[in-house]
Amino acid sequence: MKTYKALTIAGSDSGGGAGIQADLKTFQELKVFGMSALTAVTAQNTLGVQGVYPLAVDAVGQQIESIGTDLGTDAVKTGMLFSNEIIQAVAEKIRAFGWKNVVVDPVMIAKGGAPLLQQEAIAALKEYLLPLATVVTPNIPEAEALTGMSIQTLKDRKEAAKRLLETGVQYVVIKGGHDDVEDEAIDLLYDGQDFFYFTSKKIETKNTHGTGCTFAAAIAAELAKGNSINAAVQTAKDFIQAAIENQLGIGNGHGPTNHWAYQQKQHVQR
Numbered sequence: 001m002k003t004y005k006a007l008t009i010a011g012s013d014s015g016g017g018a019g020i021q022a023d024l025k026t027f028q029e030l031k032v033f034g035m036s037a038l039t040a041v042t043a044q045n046t047l048g049v050q051g052v053y054p055l056a057v058d059a060v061g062q063q064i065e066s067i068g069t070d071l072g073t074d075a076v077k078t079g080m081l082f083s084n085e086i087i088q089a090v091a092e093k094i095r096a097f098g099w100k101n102v103v104v105d106p107v108m109i110a111k112g113g114a115p116l117l118q119q120e121a122i123a124a125l126k127e128y129l130l131p132l133a134t135v136v137t138p139n140i141p142e143a144e145a146l147t148g149m150s151i152q153t154l155k156d157r158k159e160a161a162k163r164l165l166e167t168g169v170q171y172v173v174i175k176g177g178h179d180d181v182e183d184e185a186i187d188l189l190y191d192g193q194d195f196f197y198f199t200s201k202k203i204e205t206k207n208t209h210g211t212g213c214t215f216a217a218a219i220a221a222e223l224a225k226g227n228s229i230n231a232a233v234q235t236a237k238d239f240i241q242a243a244i245e246n247q248l249g250i251g252n253g254h255g256p257t258n259h260w261a262y263q264q265k266q267h268v269q270r
């Protein structure tokens, strides 16, 4: 049986709920071999971000080089990239290795409000990384920052998705976790032609730390296996729904989601 591989290029969350830690847990649960290139170390817990320590650009590039010159990968997921310089170095490596199935989660601000991407780097995401990406997965505030438009309704989200496609990315998913208008958690996928809705029950909880990272990592894992974008987004939606529903109840603030809940549910159903 083929071993599928996925690489996450992201920041470390010492609290284990988001970033590299969330990505690797998700890859593992979906039976994909996980690899990582760290962009920054954060001192972080469920209460917030206490420190951000970006790595040297060369350190980021070298980690990716080490993977590209030996193991290779079936998918790449990017998360916290922090600076213009890191974005350019990452884009350069992805292009040089000709990697496909590139999922860009344009992480900008942690749930508690701490910036994880420098303001001036937003343009670099659009210029260097999105043209190489298979799919970009902004939440609503990130889609607003990337397009410069205000997003209130699903109609606005459709317009923003169209604008994002102009960067050269193949598919756009605008997530609905921050939508105050709809009663359900609706994620919108646009393929340049049609819009697809992925809908689930909105769960009343403060424990959503790392939901975006986990969702994008699940899409990358499923694309690595050769699944279609629609199938990958559906699995990611089911994965995050189970992870939010089956809370772990740890930490004193915005707690992490449960990365093993999806597999546990699959076993029970069998």
Ligand SMILES: Nc1ncnc2c1ncn2[C@@H]1O[C@H](COP(=O)(O)OP(=O)(O)O)[C@@H](O)[C@H]1O
Pocket: 138, 139, 140, 175, 176, 177, 178, 185, 186, 187, 200, 201, 202, 203, 204, 205, 208, 210, 211, 212, 213, 215, 237, 240, 241, 244
């Ligand atoms: N309260 C919730 N109930 C159910 N699903 C949610 C909830 N909050 C977020 N999600 C889902 O989690 C994923 C991440 O959403 P979102 O919160 O928009 O992104 P981010 O974590 O990047 O801010 C999406 O699939 C979204 O639908």
Ligand SMILES: Cc1ncc(COP(=O)(O)O)c(N)n1
Pocket: 010, 011, 012, 013, 018, 019, 020, 042, 044, 079, 080, 107, 109, 110, 111, 116, 208, 209, 210, 211, 212, 213, 214
């Ligand atoms: C290192 C790191 N990367 C990403 C996030 C975003 O997390 P969320 O998925 O909750 O928006 C985070 N808090 N820390």
